[in-house]
Amino acid sequence: MVVFQKNKSGHPSLSRYHQDLIGKYMRLKHAPYFLLCNVGPELEADPSASEVAIGSSPTEFPTLAEAAAAPSPAKENRQQKIQEHNAYAAYLRHVERQQEPFNYLEQTTLTNFQDWLQSPLQPLSDNLESITYEVFEGDPVKYQQYERAITEALRDWAAQKKPTSSPGDDGAVVIAVAGSGRGPLVTRALRASENTGVPVRVWAVEKNPNAYVYLLRQNQKQWGGRVTVVKTDMRAWKGPLLQQASSSSGGQTENVYGKVDILVSELLGSFGDNELSPECLDGIQHVLAPGHGISIPQSYTAHATPIATPRLHADIAQREAAGDTTAFDTPWVVQLFAIDYVAQRGVPDRPRFQQAWEFAHPLPATTVAAVEARRAGGVAGGGGGSMAGAAGANDHNTRQCHLVFVCRARAIVHGIAGYFESVLYAPEGESEGENGEAREKVELSTLPDMIDRKSKDMISWFPIFFPLKVSLLFHLYLCCVSRTLSYAFLRWNGVVRENLLTGWLTFVPNTLATPLRPARF
């Protein structure tokens, strides 16, 4: 196959597509050798060398005069350099030099994790280990974005002179970090306060007992005792304790709880909501100050695209053959690498990456009222959360989508790749930044075509991969994923094939299996 073209100066070159392909291969953990065919020799015949040989039979030693006339090693080297200059090989070396070097995080993580299947974390039902938090904390980008978001929110708070939930409204904005882990977001919240000069009162809420102990130590050593640390499931938290219950001769008083102005959380999974952020935040939303309390993140969206990945398909098939009966029912977290996007880029209304659904926080008051009405019970002592109570109490978190992708050519589809985006904070009003520039939304994105613009170099989340047991040959690919019913079914060429497909396309997002799950999950 001839892939080389001639550029304007007549030198060999490759199309942008081929350059990208080669660039991608060069970033593989085990980079392949590149064999160039029919492009002439790398080392051309050396005319001066043949001159030296003239007159000497190959079996004879040269005479002293002949030896003296032979080129010196240094001269030979020089000549060799010139002779090595095969234009095609030189061009390939040029392509190699154009590759962006790995940043320090990529070097240690990306290459090791390429196409390596991991089960998704379940931070709600499991308690994460310290080492897992350490890995999270190794990615500065996520925390920088959160700090930017809190900074912008505090600026708006001060500029708009919004009331605060501090006792006596003393001007300190009340921030709660729900699911604080070992506290990096608490540190960022305190830093945002220092940078903006807006005073804050900070609460750290965490249910993992090991992380709780770590938070207590952080508070002593790093935060100067400025943070109130609470060990509880956020869905059972009643809010900042303002006054402890007491009993005296005059009678008994109840605990008095306050409200929270900014609720900061990071409960996002590779597909946005798949680690149950909506359900957890529903359960704590009652602590937000009515009217002006905000959530960071404000919203998140899940995105999907069909992919061809023979390598992952073979890996999952092998696991199944080895006895893992759920291998094809697992949504795998994986740094997708040796894949091909099946969907065409740039098709109007049918982009390669399509949004499946969105969640926004806080819920509107009408939704909360409807949920309350449907709920038959609740978690004792707190807000309960939408996962508690009767069937139907979580209906507002049901999402369905129907996405249509146009394939580039007849293609094999091995599964669906999932990504997410999140708006952490969208600055309010017409206000400008410190240097007069328009203030932008603070966002996170794992979408391959958006990550560089929204959260460059962020590596906290790898994509999710929903495998298909039987790889399919598609022209037009339609995918329908239902969050509540936890299964996917596909249609193609407009023909619904549910009967055929149910069974082997079923996947159960295991991240949804939590102790407090509602009956329908």
Ligand SMILES: C[S@@+](CC[C@H](N)C(=O)[O-])C[C@H]1O[C@@H](n2cnc3c(N)ncnc32)[C@H](O)[C@@H]1O
């Ligand atoms: C993805 S980690 C993020 C930790 C930390 N905020 C960070 O960014 O490094 C999510 C944290 O939320 C906690 N978490 C999850 N669900 C919770 C719940 N219902 N109540 C309290 N904490 C929860 C987990 O234990 C975990 O520490």
